[in-house]
Amino acid sequence: MSRRVAFSTFLLLFVLIQVGAQHLLAQPAPDSARIRLRTVTFDPLAGEPAIPATRRAVASESSRGAYLVQFRGPVQEVWKAAVQQLGGQLYGYVPDDAFIARLDGATAEQVRALPFVRWVGPYHPAYRLAPELAAASVEAGKIVTVTVQTFPDADLDTLAARVAEWGGTVEGQGANPAAGYVRVALPSDRLNDLTSQDDVLWVEPYFQPVALNDVGGGTIMRANQVRATLGLFGAGQIVAVADTGLDVGTTGAAMSDDFEGRIVQGQALCALSGLRNAWSDLNGHGTHVSGSVLGNGTYSTSHPATHDYTNSFAGVAPEAQLVIQSIDSNGDPSLECIPADIDTSLFTPAYNLGARIHSNSWGGPTGGTQQNPQYGGYTTDSQQADAAMWQHRDLLLLFAAGNSGIDANADGAVDLDSLGSPGTAKNVVTVGASENVRPELPGTWGQSFQGFSAEPIASDLLADNPSGMAAFSSRGPTDDGRIKPDVVAPGTWIISARSHDPNAGTGWRVYNQDYVYMGGTSMATPLTAGAVSLVREWLVRIKNISDPTAALMKAVLLGGAADMSPGQYGNGSKQEVPAARPNNVTGWGRVDLMESLSPPAPRQIWFVDNTTGLATGGTAVYTLTVGTPLAQSAEQAGIGRTARTAGARVTPSPSVLLPAATASPARLLATPALPPEGQPLRSVPAAQPAAPTGP
Template sequence: MLPLQRRLRRAVPTLVTLTLSLGVAPAAHAAAPDRVPSVTATSSGPTTTILVTGSAAAVLQGKQLVRHDSSFTDLPVIRGFSVKASAAERAQLIALGLNVTENVPVSVADADWGQDSHDASAIYPQVDGATSAWANGIDGKGVGVAVIDTGISDTGDLAGKVIDGYDFSGEGSYTTDSFGHGTFVAGTIAGSGTGSEGAIKGVAPGANLVALKVAGADGSSDVLRVITAVQWAVNHAAKDNIRVLNLSLGTDSTQDWRIDPLDAAVEGAWRAGLVVTVAAGNNGSGGIGKPADDPYVITVGASDDGTTLGTDDDSIAPFSSTGPTAAGLAKPDLVAPGTHIVSSRSPGSTVDTTYPDSEVGSSYFRGSGTSFAAPQVAGAVALLLQQRPNLTNNHIKGMLMRSAVPLPDAPTTAQGQGELNIPALLAADTAPSPNKGLDTSDGSGSVAASQGSLADAGKPTGGDSTAWNSTAWNSTAWNSTAWNDAAWNSTAWNSTAWNSTAWNSTAWNSTAWNSTAWNSTAWNSIAWTSMGFWSTAWN
């Protein structure tokens, strides 16, 4: 262990229950000009935010009915749209054969950043093998990694690292992380090591970060906001060279991935060419979270490196969610170190003030969870893309899985193909796509079902209930609440600001979405009021 690490303080185990209120839907963009005659829907009475999907022809008809509404938001990433609609309008959309589902609020318990069984450790880049890449001039330079989380504080090791982003929480700045999770995740990707004289770095310190802030200090949001953040990443991929999208969040929903809206969103990003890394969740044998259950994305579980550089003693972290998925798919795809991780601190954030004993010096913090394993794989992908920028996401997934090193005595249901091995990855031949021939999600399922047990009825309290105790929400991790290991621990994706200029972009061009209407004027100005995301799953 490094001398600095020997001085690290251990955290006092503390469990704080926070309340997440997910639910109010996006208010929206100015509509793009129609290329077909406008149709006015019958509208009267109170409105509810809905998500609408269906066949291309039916969706086009539905847009003609409601596109005039200021709350309309086109979401080609799920082949649909959202809008605030009256009962009469909803009936008309259903009559067209469209799938119409309402967004609902959720409440969840927060995670514990307390003490684990090991001293804090910052050796995961060495365990992953990133240091050998750095020695050869490969540090992820120029590759954009988008992080859908609680924002990224552009201070300390992350100063100058955030090149773009958007604040969907309403707090006003995507470079303010008032919760603390997103900054920690970002540090494992691209932390510079400035605050530790190079002792604590991210896997790809040369990569660029794009902060998609979906929660504020209370950490709450809803499914529609995450979907819209995915859409933003695709929209700005060309401008910011976004090649990788990391989601250290999720739900415990078992809704079939073929119809789930969250699954449809991450598949949309994959189809657009992004490599999507998702935390498996912190539910142990309780199962893989969503959208980590999607077969297209790269699902990452957590290993325990035992605070040693060698991998012979590595094992699966007890909280790491194991497969197969509810649909019987093999997941996770691979694992990376996820226990007693040291990464960037967001001073004054909710996590920072709630768990002061987890502070490491003045710049760093300690945490555990698959939330912090997934971004290491995102960083590894950035290294690979600097080396070979023309690789496709399908090839990269195959190369990650083929180069992983199996852990002894660990079942494939827990480790997938094994532990991340960056030297082997960078030396690997291009591998066949493991995604060939897969079905796709049509997003026609329920938003409420996508949120799983996070739905309002039956909010868990601390570790009292059998569903939320022990390994699933233990102190070792951001296992938290229910965006499994993406545990949007809580408090409230309240927000007011899906405003404006961020949706203007050049990336929604017709090549990506085959549509005539994605011009830049269509994405200016929105209102996304009310968010509530934290508690479900900052894995």
């Protein structure tokens, strides 16, 4: 919503709907439906695209292969069941109203005859290769590193052996209930052979992720007030951080006192790839972000025994516990040890240790090349993140939006469309960076970063206005039209814990032997993860919800976000933050814990964590009775979505019911007429449009 209205009784309605929506666009009529892939969009009833014979699938009556099955409108569960009863298997969703399926030729004919099936056709090898890999600019014979997605029951060892025969190497593999994944490096002239394998569904370039580099959390996000008024410190919460490691990598006395005694487990994920079997922090990034989440500030002025963290460098949730997952082998910004399947090898192990919040300050481009990267796409990593949250409904993943913001045309306004992956995922909280307040520290955007030569950005200090954005913070939208980031938090001149490993870096500047300054959406993300820890503690301890869903945690967080419009450059042609919310600069705004958890009277918070969910076409109705008239009511919908197929494309419709990402505030319902006092205000429907779920 673009403004707040003071009511005698303010109801912030969180309608949490756990459904398997692939997307929330109004469904096209059957005669206008399309198959929307990243490689091509076409109406199959008007004919398939021209494909060379060598790139087409050959159908067989007896052998099973990959097909596309398109239904006649929003997909019903009984329709999917009918296909499966005939022997077909449905996998990833493809807009509009279609699924990738595994069928043999005879079954394909039977499925084609079903009255609710619009079209059945082969899923050709030509559809399975990302356009940038199919381009003529890819040098023949050049070794390229790619991520391969397969059917979930594919024999990955056999595929790996085939890659070796072609002169390639396998860098990692894994599988979850949705798909199998293999990361391989092979000659580019073997890519067509790779996509011709029956079990291969999608091949995209792999970009090695990089790390996306006090006042911020305690004052601007108002964690200090939440601690003082609600007694929330993160106690009982376990947060996982996947990053470069933690301090000296031990749970013993040598560990930094800011963390000692609260480490559930340290994991050296590089050991899975035969690399470094230690979780010490050779870079310094992981220690800093962990400190922002839950460092207790012992080396500054805090007194944890008395819950006193005032004026210290404690993180937002200083009494939470930590699972640290080291994904760095050599201390440079590139992260060599991201698993091929981040669902089963990264998120699930942390979940099994009790973590219900997972903070990730890393990411990369979504397409293009290293020289000309592209952003905003829905990648395999994005899909895996969504799949993880679909499998674990009470696990909230947070990802940095990226540091790719730039004013490329030097018009004095930061450009849109720079969002990195996995921050393009639907269900995760994607975090951008706002400015901190440390005007005494040096540097302007024009002096410190390339791409900001024009005013008013060039001469603006890096940390002098909490209502301003960090210029480097990546902006949305996603390529399929969703609004991102979800929220922002301070990300410039952030002071936090320093790694005591002798080889560790020192970030932007050294504060002392125990703390350093750093900046980036990397720093905004753990501050937000700490805020989510306090949200979850509030839900569990104060609201008596024993196992809150990720959708509820996200909705509560976003519901209190502070409106930053117009930003720090006024309302003119250089306006930094749009007036409407959500928007592709700040999302719903800057994290504000007091507004999320304890808004000033007479406002109140009312929410429902609907864990049973709705099927396609279902509704849930909530009727509220208020004592005095309201001017408006707000509905916040949290939609738990299954992951879309990575090779699929969603084209925005002009009629969008719920344009925001999962669990984002969806629409403002104005009340045209006020009822008499004591009468029901209105019935607020939580209507769910077409919601095809994964099989």
